[in-house]
Amino acid sequence: MADLSVTIAGVPFKNPVIAASGCFGFGLEYEDFFPLEALGGVSLKGTTLEARAGNRPPRIAETPAGMLNSVGLQNPGIDAFLREELPKIAGRDVVRIANIAGRSPAEYRELAERLRGAAVDLIEVNISCPNVREGGAAFGATCEGAVSVVREVKKAAGQPVVVKLTPAAADIAEIARAVESEGADAVSLINTLLGMRIDLESRRPVLRNNFGGLSGPALLPVALRMVWQVSHAVKIPVIGMGGVSSGRDAVEMFLAGASAVQVGAALFRDPFAPVKIIGEMNAWCDTHGVEYVRDLRGAASLWEDDPDWRLL
Ligand SMILES: Cc1cc2nc3c(=O)[nH]c(=O)nc-3n(C[C@H](O)[C@H](O)[C@H](O)COP(=O)(O)O)c2cc1C
Incomplete structure (x- = not known):
């Protein structure tokens, strides 16, 4: 072993396999299949200051080797998260x-403040959600946006x-x-990649939100390339995700530079996927x-003898 x-x-x-945010609820959704303790970690559903109903359905669509979602951060809000959800897994x-998401840097800061002393070990700051009108991936797309959020969160985070x-x-x-x-x-990294599908009969997007985030195996090579680039650019640890479905995928993420992986789609x-991934990594x-x-x-x-590799 x-x-x-x-x-x-x-x-x-205890192990490097973490359930990805938005795919594991608030930690107890898969208890019929395996105990939460089997996992190294769990990233809980994205939480905002106020409760959000999310986007209108349909908000899931199948794609070759993946799926689109436009859930739009449906969650009960930080008060209910702290009062009702977190105590169940504390x-x-x-x-x-x-996992937190705000519409402004000040909102992110307030969320981090509210989490001070709560039974969470890490705060994942989602500056990458493609499915919300305000904030989300808009912050993560530029250095200024990303820095403005992280600066505020770091002032408050415990x-x-x-x-x-x-x-x-x-x-x-x-x-x-x-x-x-x-x-x-x-x-x-990475969060989903914005995509769309069109229904041939109605000639309308399949998703009511028109666009949605692509996840699943189709994402793996993109994620690996980005994990490689990021892990060679920073000294802090990198958690890799995007299409990880097997122990071999997880090992590939490590080789690219990840210190742990998250498993979403x-x-x-297969609800047992993360447990199987742990076993396959071990083997x-x-x-x-x-x-x-x-x-x-x-x-x-x-x-490195390829003259074009530096273009990365
Ligand atoms: C239905 C669904 C909901 C998601 N909700 C969130 C979320 O609330 N917060 C977040 O940071 N990422 C969210 N994600 C993105 C995943 O955490 C992950 O970054 C992405 O799906 C890529 O990994 P995968 O291919 O293993 O799913 C969601 C993904 C899906 C499919």
Whole structure:
């Protein structure tokens, strides 16, 4: 058995597999399948100051090797999160990650303030949601926007801060460097990539919101490329996600530079996916003589003799 433990921003994880925000509710949605403790961590549903009903349906569409969603941060608001949801998992042996989203830097700061002393180990700052009219990916697409949010959150946060980045940024490594210099303790990437599908009969978008975020296996190569770029641009840990569906995918994320992975859409296809991924990582490490999974982090090297590689 390999040692799968990792430490991110001073927080120890028993294994590096984390349920991704928006795909695991507030931690108890999969209790019929496996105990929460099987996971290294859980990133809880994105939470805003006020309750949000989310966007109108249909808000899910199938795609080749993936799915679109335009849920739009449906959540009961920070008060209900603290009062009703968090206490249900407060005593559980799993890293709890609150995922927050605001319409302004001040709102993000207030959310971080409200989480002070709460039973969460990390705060994941979502500056990358493509499905909301205000805030969301607009903050994550520019260094100025990203910095304005992280600066406010760091003034208030009682827990280490993970900044969740968007693939919509022109240069995601530049955004990562900007949030690192503002005090971010880790980054996670990638959030969904904006997409659309059109119904041939009605000639209308399938999603009532017109556009939605693409997740699932189709995203994996894009995510790997971005994890590679970001992990080579910053010193803080990188949590990789986007299409991770197997232990091999997770190992690939590590080789690209991730210190842990999150698993989202794969849960909808197979609710046991994260547990299987943990087992498959273990087996892969065993057959490859890897004692500590953390040793795999960033262990891939580019073909540097290719004259074009620097264009990255
Ligand atoms: C239905 C759904 C809801 C999501 N909600 C959130 C959210 O509230 N906050 C957030 O940061 N990311 C959210 N995401 C993005 C995922 O956490 C993840 O970044 C993305 O889906 C890529 O990973 P995957 O391919 O493993 O799903 C959501 C994704 C899906 C599919």
